[in-house]
Amino acid sequence: MGHHHPHPSEQNLRTAFFLNLAFTLVELVGGFWVNSVAILSDAIHDLGDSLSLGTSWYLEKLAKKKPDSRYSFGYRRFSLLGALINSVVLILGSIWVIREAIFRIMEPETSDAKGMIGLALLGIAVNGYAAWKVGHGKTLNERVISWHLLEDVLGWAAILVAAVIMLFVESPYIDPVLSLLITLFILWNVAKRLRETLFLFLQGQPKDVNKAEIEAKILEINGVDSLHQTHIWSLDGEHHVFTTHVKLSAEISSAEILTVKNSIRKLLAEYPFVHYTIETESADEVCELIKK
Structure with missing residues (x-):
């Protein structure tokens, strides 16, 4: 026991x-x-x-x-x-x-x-x-x-x-x-x-992480065209949550999507995130949240 x-x-x-x-x-x-x-x-x-x-x-x-x-x-x-x-x-x-x-x-x-x-x-x-x-x-x-x-x-x-x-x-x-x-x-x-x-x-962005810096690093990953709906908030001031929508390049193949996700996960592991959600969107897909 x-x-x-x-x-x-x-x-x-x-x-x-x-x-x-x-x-x-x-x-x-x-x-x-x-x-x-x-x-x-x-x-x-x-x-x-x-x-x-x-x-x-x-x-x-x-x-x-x-x-x-x-x-x-x-x-x-x-x-x-x-x-x-x-x-x-x-x-x-x-x-x-x-x-x-x-x-x-x-x-x-x-x-x-x-x-x-x-x-x-x-x-x-x-x-x-x-x-x-x-x-x-x-x-x-x-x-x-x-x-x-x-x-x-x-x-x-x-x-x-x-x-x-x-x-x-x-x-x-x-x-x-x-x-x-x-x-x-x-x-x-x-x-x-x-x-x-x-x-x-009130779910303000934690001061120990830089949203613009993280977005810039994600955009450097091959196959990523753009980002939107990126949100960072903290559970208790020490453990944070990250969510984002990733617009993929038009030329990316289905097999390469998993590689892009793994690259983003590896990048986020450098930060104090205990939970993160990454939603990928194809080049011709329109996000419903943007239209609202």
Whole structure:
């Protein structure tokens, strides 16, 4: 009997999920202990991260399933769905942190600086390790998750700096101002990731393949007269689909058609296509799609 070996992306998300969930509980207890609204707001933000990580872990596992009658292209786009969910959750979480930071500026509170330093160091270590694990991933889902964890690391770094300064200077404004700046920076980056995710959902052409270049190489193959209805889209940002209609030369024989197809397949094998469809048309054949 065979054994299931988790995919690296699945393992990374699982590790990040359990680390984030465990540390969220530590944050909630520690936030009340040191009387830090910043830490409590970060704990709520991390709780949302944990839910997103759990969702991503599940969707990443689902994405590995084989194609079936319901999803003929397979389940890879579920990983893209995870990236979309995580982007939205992170944006909502960032808005929450910005709101809390503004309230802290308007109504400053004194916190236990020494306790904040201890929690900040632990937060940097835990979230830093999780970010390092997920940061090596190739899927768009993992890249979005890495921004989740990077935001947490930078947030704890801000709390650490603020707590150290608070040991020497009585200024309750440092923490919320730093948190505000870091969150705005992360929000800007996540917005770019969300734009990329939506672009792929709308079947935009992947940026790591050049349609014009591929068409030019196909036209160099003997027996190919022209191309039309060429489409390239991505399942998950990593695995792509290619379709095209090839108009054959008038002088090509029936036996040479297979040679042309094999030459095109060999060419497409150089690119990250997991599925491609090549429809050949005779020189005097009129494509019905062109007439529409």
